[in-house]
Amino acid sequence: MARAVSNKTKTINTVIAGTLGVLMFFPILWIIILSFKTEEDAVRAPLEVLFQSGWTTDNFSTVQARSDYFRHFSNSVIISLGSTLLGLVVAIPAAWSMAFVPARRTKDVLMWMLSTKMMPPVGVLVPIYLIFRDTGLLDSRVGLTVVLMLINLPIIIWMLYTYFREIPGEILEAARMDGAGLKEEILYVLTPMAVPGIASTILLNIILAWNEAFWTLNLTAANAAPLTAFIASYSSPEGLFYAKLSAASIMAIAPILIMGWFSQKQLVRGLTFGAVK
Amino acid sequence: MGQITLSQVRKSFGEVHVIPGVDLTIEDGEFVVFVGPSGCGKSTLLRLIAGLEDTTSGIIAIDGKDATALPPAKRGLAMVFQSYALYPHMSVRKNIAFPLKMAGMSESEQATRVERAAKVLNLTSYLDRRPGQLSGGQRQRVAIGRAIVREPAAFLFDEPLSNLDAALRVGMRQEITELHQSLKTTMVYVTHDQVEAMTMADKIVVLNAGRIEQVGSPLELYRAPVNQFVAGFIGSPKMNFIEGAEAKKHGASTIGIRPEHIEIVEDGPWTGTVGLAEHLGSDTFLRVTVDGIGTLTVRANGEIDRHRNDRITLAPQTDKIHRFDKDGRSMK
Amino acid sequence: MATKASRAAARMMISPAVILLFAWMIVPLGMTLYFSVLRYNLLTPGANPFVGWENYYWFLTDPSFSAAMVNTLVLVGGVLLITVIGGILFALLLDRPMFGQGVIRIMVIAPFFVMPTVSALVWKNMFMNPVNGIFGRIATGLGFQPVDFFGQIPLASIIIIVAWQWLPFATLILLTALQSLDQEQLEAAEMDGANWTSRFWYIMLPHLARAITVVILIQTIFLLSVFAEILVTTNGGPGTASTTVTYLVYVSSLLQYDVGIGSAGGVVAVILANIVAIFLMRMIGKNLDA
Numbered sequence: 001m002a003r004a005v006s007n008k009t010k011t012i013n014t015v016i017a018g019t020l021g022v023l024m025f026f027p028i029l030w031i032i033i034l035s036f037k038t039e040e041d042a043v044r045a046p047l048e049v050l051f052q053s054g055w056t057t058d059n060f061s062t063v064q065a066r067s068d069y070f071r072h073f074s075n076s077v078i079i080s081l082g083s084t085l086l087g088l089v090v091a092i093p094a095a096w097s098m099a100f101v102p103a104r105r106t107k108d109v110l111m112w113m114l115s116t117k118m119m120p121p122v123g124v125l126v127p128i129y130l131i132f133r134d135t136g137l138l139d140s141r142v143g144l145t146v147v148l149m150l151i152n153l154p155i156i157i158w159m160l161y162t163y164f165r166e167i168p169g170e171i172l173e174a175a176r177m178d179g180a181g182l183k184e185e186i187l188y189v190l191t192p193m194a195v196p197g198i199a200s201t202i203l204l205n206i207i208l209a210w211n212e213a214f215w216t217l218n219l220t221a222a223n224a225a226p227l228t229a230f231i232a233s234y235s236s237p238e239g240l241f242y243a244k245l246s247a248a249s250i251m252a253i254a255p256i257l258i259m260g261w262f263s264q265k266q267l268v269r270g271l272t273f274g275a276v277k
Numbered sequence: 278m279g280q281i282t283l284s285q286v287r288k289s290f291g292e293v294h295v296i297p298g299v300d301l302t303i304e305d306g307e308f309v310v311f312v313g314p315s316g317c318g319k320s321t322l323l324r325l326i327a328g329l330e331d332t333t334s335g336i337i338a339i340d341g342k343d344a345t346a347l348p349p350a351k352r353g354l355a356m357v358f359q360s361y362a363l364y365p366h367m368s369v370r371k372n373i374a375f376p377l378k379m380a381g382m383s384e385s386e387q388a389t390r391v392e393r394a395a396k397v398l399n400l401t402s403y404l405d406r407r408p409g410q411l412s413g414g415q416r417q418r419v420a421i422g423r424a425i426v427r428e429p430a431a432f433l434f435d436e437p438l439s440n441l442d443a444a445l446r447v448g449m450r451q452e453i454t455e456l457h458q459s460l461k462t463t464m465v466y467v468t469h470d471q472v473e474a475m476t477m478a479d480k481i482v483v484l485n486a487g488r489i490e491q492v493g494s495p496l497e498l499y500r501a502p503v504n505q506f507v508a509g510f511i512g513s514p515k516m517n518f519i520e521g522a523e524a525k526k527h528g529a530s531t532i533g534i535r536p537e538h539i540e541i542v543e544d545g546p547w548t549g550t551v552g553l554a555e556h557l558g559s560d561t562f563l564r565v566t567v568d569g570i571g572t573l574t575v576r577a578n579g580e581i582d583r584h585r586n587d588r589i590t591l592a593p594q595t596d597k598i599h600r601f602d603k604d605g606r607s608m609k
Numbered sequence: 610m611a612t613k614a615s616r617a618a619a620r621m622m623i624s625p626a627v628i629l630l631f632a633w634m635i636v637p638l639g640m641t642l643y644f645s646v647l648r649y650n651l652l653t654p655g656a657n658p659f660v661g662w663e664n665y666y667w668f669l670t671d672p673s674f675s676a677a678m679v680n681t682l683v684l685v686g687g688v689l690l691i692t693v694i695g696g697i698l699f700a701l702l703l704d705r706p707m708f709g710q711g712v713i714r715i716m717v718i719a720p721f722f723v724m725p726t727v728s729a730l731v732w733k734n735m736f737m738n739p740v741n742g743i744f745g746r747i748a749t750g751l752g753f754q755p756v757d758f759f760g761q762i763p764l765a766s767i768i769i770i771v772a773w774q775w776l777p778f779a780t781l782i783l784l785t786a787l788q789s790l791d792q793e794q795l796e797a798a799e800m801d802g803a804n805w806t807s808r809f810w811y812i813m814l815p816h817l818a819r820a821i822t823v824v825i826l827i828q829t830i831f832l833l834s835v836f837a838e839i840l841v842t843t844n845g846g847p848g849t850a851s852t853t854v855t856y857l858v859y860v861s862s863l864l865q866y867d868v869g870i871g872s873a874g875g876v877v878a879v880i881l882a883n884i885v886a887i888f889l890m891r892m893i894g895k896n897l898d899a
Contacts, residue, residue: 005706009705009706010706010707010708011708013702013705013706013707014707014708014709014713016702017702017703017705017707017710017713018707018709018713020699020702020713020717021712021713021714021716021717022716024716024717024719024720024773024776024777025716025717025719025720027720027728027731027732027735027736027773028719028720028723030731030735030743031731031735034735043741045746045750046743046746090625090626090629091626093622093623093625093626094622094623094625094626094627096619096622097618097619097620097622097623098623100619101615101616101618101619103616103619109623109627111890113626113627113630114826114830115883115886115890116630116633116634117830118830118833118882118883118885118886118889119634119638119879119882120833120834120854120855120875120878120879120882121834121836121855122834122836122854122855122858122859122862122874122875122878123637123638123641123858123875123876123878123879123882124637124638124640124641124875125858125859125862125863125871125875126640126641126644126862126868126871126872126875127636127637127638127640127641127644127872128637129862129863130640130868131637131640150629150630150633153626153629153630154630157626182618182622207721207722210724211722211723211724211725213724213725213726213836213837214834214836214837217726217836217837217840218859218863227724228724228725228726228837231724231726231727231730232726232837232840232841234730235726235730235840235841242734242735242741245730245731245734246731246735249727249730249731252724252726252727253722253723253724253727256722256724257719257722260715260718260719260722261715264711264714264715268714268718268781268785
């Protein structure tokens with residue numbers, strides 16, 4: 001039983017937590033504000049920026065004109081969605097195996113899969129770079145999709161495994177008794193029952209893929225460059241144009257922020273990687 | 278048709294021999310109950326029949342055809358699980374229709390069969406609900422509905438009533454028995470509750486440590502248990518066992534006498550002190566510490582007026598005394 | 610629930626994942642091992658002679674390497690410390706009853722959605738720039754000399770940025786774990802006369818152990834390969850003050866085009882990561898009944 005709490009305590013809690021929340025959120029809030037300012041206003045003192053300057057939406061069109069936001073955006077969408085869906089196709093059967101037909105080695109296999117995630121990307125950067133260069137996959141969306149699928153695969157499998165384990169095995173056995181083959185069992189029974197878990201997995205992996213910045217920066221140049229590379233191009237001299245940098249940053253993170261806003265519940269579950277209930 | 282034959286069926290998990298070797302024939306149309314304490318292998322045996330586990334060796338034949346290597350879907354059996362195992366994301370209608378859909382039956386045929394099953398089980402008004410919105414008893418009926426629509430060769434029940442409360446359990450017990458009488462299909466039913474076994478079965482199979490101790494009708498097991506284990510397991514309250522001098526008098530290592538076969542008399546061979554007296558209304562169960570013998574349970578008239586520390590004398594019905602040798606086997 | 614048929618199916622179903630991951634691990638790793646014993650520079654075409662341990666010698670004796678090792682440990686350790694302790698505090702706070710919990714929670718989580726390149730750039734320019742950054746302005750406004758973050762304390766600056774990105778994650782996991790704690794346990798402890806400190810120490814903290822393990826495991830995986838934050842802020846400098854092992858390998862192979870030394874560095878990075886991995890897996894084996 002939750003104990004009744006006075007409104008006064010609640011208000012104090014709200015003020016303290018709210019302050020912390022605003023502080024954590026402040027950098028994002030600040031670039032949202034700056035992105036609607038002119039360059040001259042954007043470098044003024046913070047209080048002047050807030051209270052003594054006008055608003056403009058020019059920065060967004062300038063950024064689009066200069067660095068072709070939409071091309072990078074569509075690359076990001078294709079790569080993150082593609083790698084996530086591809087990952088699911090491989091991961092669902094694997095997670096089914098481990099969750100419902102556990103063998104003595106299942107735990108070891110799972111740990112081994114996770115351990116491939118421990119391998120630092122730099123350890124294999126050179127060969128992958130050379131393989132990609134020689135096969136023409138460098139700076140291609142296909143190549144990047146496959147790489148991101150592979151680096152996130154252990155996490156997808158782990159998450160699905162933890163979700164699948166919550167589904168009672170008797171239900172799958174019932175499906176088997178009812179005449180379902182393996183394909184029907186996974187398609188008609190397991191997958192629909194695991195929809196919330198699969199949704200969380202998809203969301204988290206889209207975020208991880210969207211924000212992945214090692215392979216996307218090192219394996220792309222112009223064609224396949226997603227938003228991580230788009231924003232990195234603002235790191236040198238242009239970086240000093242605060243308003244445009246802010247606009248570009250907002251454009252790069254907005255899709256994920258908005259997605260996060262609309263799918264908070266699944267996302268919160270996904271962000272814990274299915275590991276904590 | 279639904280005759281199931283097990284010959285020399287064994288099951289081991291690694292070094293652990295859960296079923297060391299079972300021979301059993303279940304005749305078509307029979308209601309067979311596997312009963313035994315938890316861990317006796319009764320559920321494993323049922324899952325072997327279902328095909329949810331592989332036999333380590335031995336043959337399982339259904340209607341004379343070897344089914345040992347067939348997957349569960351191909352055996353033509355239906356199963357009702359302990360947890361009901363309903364598909365939570367499907368409506369009751371879809372749950373019941375699922376096996377028909379898997380069998381590739383036409384939509385209209387599915388609908389007729391579902392309606393018919395729903396009518397039999399009083400589920401018609403719940404067809405569009407989800408399992409989560411049903412009570413325990415209703416879920417149980419859906420699980421049964423899902424089993425009967427397929428018109429299987431036999432039904433397998435794995436402790437289906439253990440999640441229900443006591444009152445509902447009695448009701449469902451009767452419903453399942455009536456269902457068996459109207460369908461006349463073979464049913465194999467697993468339970469650890471000897472009351473369910475006694476009330477429902479045509480034939481009871483008593484299992485202990487993976488072995489079949491005895492097979493017989495409820496009254497056969499009650500009247501003539503082959504050994505001390507069956508004698509102790511069947512019947513409630515449990516049979517009293519007496520060792521030592523009193524057993525020697527009957528030429529046995531141990532003798533057994535059921536609580537209902539001991540009478541409170543004015544002048545009997547045994548004298549004792551009443552310990553606990555449980556007044557149930559219809560019956561009274563007395564725990565009596567008998568001089569030189571030990572503590573016995575005695576069933577008496579419901580309204581008998583006997584209390585703690587009363588001295589009473591008892592007389593066993595001598596023709597109802599079971600005699601066991603030193604290995605626990607019944608002596609004739 | 611295991612028959613021969615289902616076990617066979619299970620093997621078949623898991624094999625694509627295993628094969629893919631195995632190939633992904635073994636093929637490039639084999640190539641890295643092979644390159645690491647060659648003299649191989651993309652700028653000097655021609656034969657790539659076998660040189661044995663030479664590349665390893667150069668990589669390991671390079672003073673940047675020992676600096677990078679220390680920096681990597683400080684970075685990972687620092688971020689873990691901040692996020693775990695901060696995460697526990699945030700979680701305890703957010704677990705209390707309050708108004709608008711959903712909104713506050715989404716504000717706290719938001720930094721996790723921000724891509725590393727963006728957060729690094731934003732912190733670098735809008736906050737840590739000594740002239741126009743907000744911290745600089747505040748310092749100047751109060752009459753202090755502004756801190757040149759990336760000149761004077763480059764590694765600490767990067768730790769701050771990375772910790773800002775990962776604190777939401779730690780908070781969220783710990784909060785979720787805290788909410789799953791049975792309230793009756795706490796009430797029982799209260800009845801037993803435990804004050805808040807003992808309740809935290811003997812009940813909440815042990816309950817959080819598993820969640821803390823998960824935080825450490827997952828964050829370590831990602832922190833060992835922190836890259837973009839360094840690339841867009843300090844480029845590893847000044848000197849090697851903020852160069853990590855990951856970044857050093859990147860510099861050798863893709864900036865200096867020395868595949869041989871870069872590969873040797875890659876092998877070293879893999880070995881180091883494995884040492885950490887073994888250590889972590891042990892810890893998890895105990896705490897995480899996966």
